[in-house]
Amino acid sequence: MTRFTRRGTFGLATLPLLARPALAKAGKNGARPGPYLIGADISWVPEDEAAGARYFVDGEQKDPILILRDAGFNAIRLRIFVDPAKGYSRREPDKGWAGLAQTVKLGKRVRDAGMGLVLSFHYSDTWADPEHQAVPAAWAGHDLPALAKAVEAHTHDTLVAMRAGGAPVDMAVIGNETTFGMLWPHGRVKLSTSTGNPVTDANHARVGEVGGFDGFAALLRAGIAGARRAEPDVAIQVHNHLGRHWPIVREWTDALIARQVDFDVVGFSCYQQRAQGDWATTFSEYVKRYPDKGLLVAEYSSRKRYINDLVHALPGKHGWGSFIWEPIRHQEAIFDQDGHNAGEGAKPDLISQGLNGAEAPGGLASQKPAVPKPEPTGPMGHGGDYVANKLLDLYPQMAKDYR
Numbered sequence: 001m002t003r004f005t006r007r008g009t010f011g012l013a014t015l016p017l018l019a020r021p022a023l024a025k026a027g028k029n030g031a032r033p034g035p036y037l038i039g040a041d042i043s044w045v046p047e048d049e050a051a052g053a054r055y056f057v058d059g060e061q062k063d064p065i066l067i068l069r070d071a072g073f074n075a076i077r078l079r080i081f082v083d084p085a086k087g088y089s090r091r092e093p094d095k096g097w098a099g100l101a102q103t104v105k106l107g108k109r110v111r112d113a114g115m116g117l118v119l120s121f122h123y124s125d126t127w128a129d130p131e132h133q134a135v136p137a138a139w140a141g142h143d144l145p146a147l148a149k150a151v152e153a154h155t156h157d158t159l160v161a162m163r164a165g166g167a168p169v170d171m172a173v174i175g176n177e178t179t180f181g182m183l184w185p186h187g188r189v190k191l192s193t194s195t196g197n198p199v200t201d202a203n204h205a206r207v208g209e210v211g212g213f214d215g216f217a218a219l220l221r222a223g224i225a226g227a228r229r230a231e232p233d234v235a236i237q238v239h240n241h242l243g244r245h246w247p248i249v250r251e252w253t254d255a256l257i258a259r260q261v262d263f264d265v266v267g268f269s270c271y272q273q274r275a276q277g278d279w280a281t282t283f284s285e286y287v288k289r290y291p292d293k294g295l296l297v298a299e300y301s302s303r304k305r306y307i308n309d310l311v312h313a314l315p316g317k318h319g320w321g322s323f324i325w326e327p328i329r330h331q332e333a334i335f336d337q338d339g340h341n342a343g344e345g346a347k348p349d350l351i352s353q354g355l356n357g358a359e360a361p362g363g364l365a366s367q368k369p370a371v372p373k374p375e376p377t378g379p380m381g382h383g384g385d386y387v388a389n390k391l392l393d394l395y396p397q398m399a400k401d402y403r
Contacts (some may be wrong), residue, residue, distance in 0.1 A: 028292045030318045033235075036402040037296065037321025038308070038395060039075035039118065040068055044326055046106055047097050047381030055328070055335070057388040064328060064386070065113050071392050072399030075116035077298070077323045078103055079176065082136035082154060087125025092380050098122075100161055107167025118323070119162065120173040120239070120298075121223065123151060129177045130241050133184045144186045144215050148222035151183070155226030159234070172234050173298070174223035177241040177269060179252060181216040189216050189255075193247045217259035224262060236263045239298050243268030244278040246285050253290060265320055266290075267298030270307055271331075272349055272356045280310055287318040297322035301331035302346050304394050312402050328386055334395075335386040342386055 045053075045064055055064040057071075065076065080103045085093035096102055103119070110117050122128040125136045135142070139150045155172065162169050175182045181189040189212055211218075220238065227234050238256065242248050253266065266286070270279050286295055295318055300307050304324065311319035327334045333343035347356050 030287065030291055030293050030295075030316065032294060032317045032320040035074060036312055036319075037075045037116070037323070038073050038399055038402070039077055039116075039321060039323035040073055040327050041077040041079065041120070041299070041323055041325050042068070042328060043077075043079045043098055043103075043106070044329070044381070046102055047095075047379075048329070048383065049381070050095070051379040051381030052383030053381065053386060054384075055386045055388075057392070063109070063113075065109055065115070067388060067392075068395075069113050069115055071388075072395040072397075073115070074399075075118060075170070075321070075323070076110045077118040077120055077173070078106060078110075079120045079122055080158060081122050081125055083125050083138060085125075086137045087134075088127065089380070091376065095380075097380060100158060104162055104165035104167050107162055107169070108165055111167050116170045117162075117167060118171040118173065118237070119159070119169045120176050121155060121158070122176045123154070123182055123219075123223075128175065128182065130179050133178070133180070133182045133187070135183050135186075139183075142186075144211055144218060147183055147186055148218050151219050152222040152226035152229075155223045156230040157226075159227060159230035163231070169231060169234060171237055171265075172223075172227040172231070173237045173239055173267065174220055174227065174263070175239060177239055178216070178220075179240045179242055179248065181211070181213075182219055186211040187216040187219045189213050189252075191248055191251055193245075193251055213255040213259060217256060217261050220256065220261045220263075221259075235265060237265050237267050237296070237298070238263045239267045239269075241269040241299075243270040243282055243297065244273040246278075246282040249282055249286065250289065253286075253293075257290075263293070265294035265296055267296050267323075269299040270297050271299070271301060271347065272351050274351055276350070279307065283310055283314055283319070287314050287316065291316070291318075294318055294320045296320040299323060299325040301325060301327070301343075303349050304332075304391065305398065308398055308402075329382055332391065334389060334391040336389045337384050337386060341389070 054061055055067055057067045079098055081088050081098050084096055084099045089095055089097040107117055124134050139147060142150060159169055181187040224236050227236060240249055240252055273279055283295060297307055297311055300322060308322050311322055329342040331343045332346040333341050335342045348354055
């Protein structure tokens with residue numbers, strides 16, 4: 001195999017860039033409407049830069065967005081909280097990390113680099129994931145109809161502001177990892193099939209069901225309506241964290257479709273499997289059962305080439321692409337610090353090899369009582385020098401092979 005150097009192999013003019021009209025006007029046949037998406041979520045970059053982070057490739061300091069672009073990435077996913085000063089960014093409330101102002105700035109950098117932009121809505125002031133879907137402070141006390149109105153208005157106003165700030169969004173993700181619903185308890189769902197994870201199952205049973213799929217679907221429909229009112233051609237993604245669990249994915253998707261949730265593509269988190277072949281099973285069964293829907297991997301870390309090959313090879317071009325999660329300093333990072341991987345290193349892709357704390361961002365709750373930890377101090381970001389490593393070299397080859 002020819003080894004590609006990290007610098008200069010794919011310039012901007014030759015990258016398979018995400019074309020807004022092609023992606024936005026997604027048809028109803030489920031096929032990807034543009035080039036295969038080689039994406040990354042890099043929402044930590046502004047925090048890290050504020051803490052002094054610098055990024056290098058082949059000895060040259062460079063904007064990390066341009067490093068990724070020149071390595072074959074053509075799309076970036078960003079996350080946004082409702083009011084991070086009251087949650088995620090409360091340690092640095094004046095910064096508002098992953099709030100609207102910061103996301104517009106980072107999104108404009110992405111668009112200025114010629115890359116596609118995907119926005120993941122966490123309808124919360126902090127992490128929304130399979131174990132946390134807390135109502136934002138501003139919406140406290142709302143009943144389901146009021147929450148739906150708030151979701152629609154927030155989604156609409158955010159996308160309007162993104163466009164006004166020079167960062168129009170190609171794809172809106174209506175809720176992050178909403179396998180068990182969103183905005184609990186009003187949008188909390190209970191699935192009939194066990195996840196095969198006793199920790200998640202125990203939390204799931206304890207929380208129970210209030211709004212059920214009817215409430216969840218009402219909130220999704222509100223978010224979709226707000227997105228399409230702001231950006232009529234935006235592609236709509238829904239996000240399930242159990243890419244390894246086809247029975248749950250089927251139950252969840254059937255329930256949404258039965259309740260007229262009109263989305264274009266489903267995104268799966270794919271960090272671990274129960275057994276080898278679980279991801280492949282879910283992907284192949286999904287495109288057979290839902291021929292008018294697309295599929296992408298919304299989050300992954302290890303097994304980079306393997307999981308992209310699975311998605312790209314799906315029949316009828318139903319695989320839209322993938323987005324590696326925080327690849328600069330998370331898990332099997334594509335950057336090093338001080339001669340070592342800037343993340344924790346490669347993680348097992350099988351649950352049997354050890355429960356992976358990044359099955360979902362925010363981690364899985366411990367079965368043991370939580371031990372109080374001191375309140376962290378200092379900058380939220382991680383400074384230092386980040387040097388691109390050989391894992392980045394996988395991406396120019398993928399960009400070439402998938403054209």
